[in-house]
Amino acid sequence: GVKRTINSPTFNIIKSYKGDSLNFHHMDCYRLEDSDEDLGFDEYFNDNAVTVIEWSQFIEPFLPEDFLKISIDVVNEDERTISLSAHGEHYLAVKEALDCV
Numbered sequence: 339g340v341k342r343t344i345n346s347p348t349f350n351i352i353k354s355y356k357g358d359s360l361n362f363h364h365m366d367c368y369r370l371e372d373s374d375e376d377l378g379f380d381e382y383f384n385d386n387a388v389t390v391i392e393w394s395q396f397i398e399p400f401l402p403e404d405f406l407k408i409s410i411d412v413v414n415e416d417e418r419t420i421s422l423s424a425h426g427e428h429y430l431a432v433k434e435a436l437d438c439v
């Protein structure tokens with residue numbers, strides 16, 4: 339339900355968007371590679387919103403216990419592979435539903 343264009347938050351690290359029924363948080367944690375700073379991630383992970391994190395490995399200690407990891411790997415210039423890894427029962431069910439598509 340987000341009506342605005344969603345751009346990478348590279349310089350802001352986190353951008354939030356108001357949706358019709360759910361809010362959307364987009365994080366780009368690339369610049370946090372050598373940082374152990376908690377930017378209040380719990381506030382974003384616990385507000386019943388959809389949160390997408392690029393470079394999540396750089397904030398791994400702050401990630402919620404349950405999440406769905408989506409990996410996109412480059413095969414060649416025109417082809418990508420997508421793999422899903424579920425953490426927690428809810429996301430296992432989501433992964434199973436998506437595997438059927």
